[in-house]
Amino acid sequence: MVSSLIDIENRRWNAELIRSLFLPFDANTILNIPLSYNLPKGKVIWIGNRKGEFTVRSAYYITLKVIESDEVGESSYGDPRIPLWGKMWLLKIPAKIWIFSWRACMNALPTKLNLNRKGIDTTVSCPICDQEAETIMDALITCDSARQVWDRWVECPVNLSSAHLDVSDIALKILADGTSKDLETFFVTSWSLWYSRNQVVFETNNQTPNQVWNFARRITQDYKEASNLFSCGDGNPSSIEVIIKDNRGETIAALRMPLNGQYPSLETEVIALEKGVLLAKEMELQQIMLETDALTVVQSLLIGNKEGDLEHLLQGISDTLNPFSSWQIKHLKRDCNRVAHELAQLAKFTGTKQVWKGVSPPTVQHLIQLEKV
Ligand SMILES: [Zn+2]
Structure with missing residues (x-):
């Protein structure tokens, strides 16, 4: 189901794949990371985009915001490299x-x-x-x-x-x-x-x-x-991303995936949610908290009002959520989700689906660090 760095069946790193993707030093570093499948209570954070697509403009928005806050001296992080991260993005x-x-x-x-x-x-x-x-x-x-x-x-x-x-x-x-x-x-x-x-x-x-x-x-x-x-054709395809954090806020898994075409906003939201729940299930998490910026999705899952074109998708998510010992869903403002937006943009750049487990994707580590400060 997923093209993964992990051999799900044997619960090991897919060494051959890792060696083909990374330089020898990096491959060895990854292969030396122990994999844990008995993860603590987890929290799934999935973030869609109201417009259903992560355009370059979203990245600009995020990075410009970072740069602006630095320029007016409001940066709470005091890292002189923040303008550099913003520029590197582009x-x-x-x-x-x-x-x-x-x-x-x-x-x-x-x-x-x-x-x-x-x-x-x-x-x-x-x-x-x-x-x-x-x-x-x-x-x-x-x-x-x-x-x-x-x-x-x-x-x-x-x-x-x-x-x-x-x-x-x-x-x-x-x-x-x-x-x-x-x-x-x-x-x-x-x-x-x-x-x-x-x-x-x-x-x-x-x-x-x-x-x-x-x-x-x-x-x-x-x-x-x-x-x-x-970039030829009707514009960039939509992409989705999921980040799973444990109850200490540590990222334990992430998934990024471009979609085949441009999907309507709500559909993109719902597909992202579906992938997030499936990933949580695959990781055998028991209690999850879903966070999204799409209020209508929160409402339809909580109230059970699953009408319209997306009925089958929402019903599928409800069914997948049933075996969890508990689940909650909460509405989150989009600004809180820089990390996932960065992942989405990267999915667009690479054009491939990627899943990470047990290790934070290197590209988002700095944002995670910033958010911990
Ligand atoms: Zn030398």
Whole structure:
């Protein structure tokens, strides 16, 4: 039923799939996360969209709001990188590079030094230059192998060899002195460097600086061509997303899924709710709380008034809810749901259905962290 990172039958990670989707370091990290199926009482949060579609405009709305609150000094988080997250949202780069970039900015890539700090038994020295510790800055910027690639960026708006503190500092500087296209070049090239580095480490396959640079340009070009194809026709398809949190507010599962076409608003809401309840059932949760911004759906489920075109869908949801030991549904204002809106947008970018269990999708972790502050 779901294309998942988890082999449902055997209750294990789908190792083959994970290794095909992620770089070796990341794949190993994921495979080392224990899966728990005896989850505590859970809470399902599903969020539809009143208009039935998550357009780029919704993303603008969210990110502009974040940027605005920062500019007027009302940000309660005090994180100088907030404008960067907002801008990164709008970049025309593949989702996997978006995730990588965010992790690079958060110092959350599995470099030798980071792995060593996490207690993994490994030397910290850079496997390529063998001179410095492999930090993110070494791997992506200052290592000789990286410098030779960056030398090809003749119109780089910032001086990459000057003393920068970290990747997010550089990205913020590019944001200040350059264009979105520059930021795309920076992140896609960084990804290409990281990819090439992993190839050297795991497959002893050494790429020349030219190959790394050209690989990045090709990714950008291919992505833009694919996006243009995708946006042809009657507009973007609708997408849905579900986030499941436990009673401590920790995200324990998430699902994002583009729909085949543009659905009417209420129908999209109801499909999202149906998928959320089915996911909760699959995870063997007993007590759930559903949250949505669609008041009419709340009312029809509570009152049992299931008339109209969606009757069969709503009846199906009621039937699925029956075996739960208890369930509630509550109306939630849309602003509270930034995390799910971000997931929805990502579903649109990747065009694939994805389910995560037992681990937060990396792209939403920063929002979850912000919301915890
Ligand atoms: Zn190095």
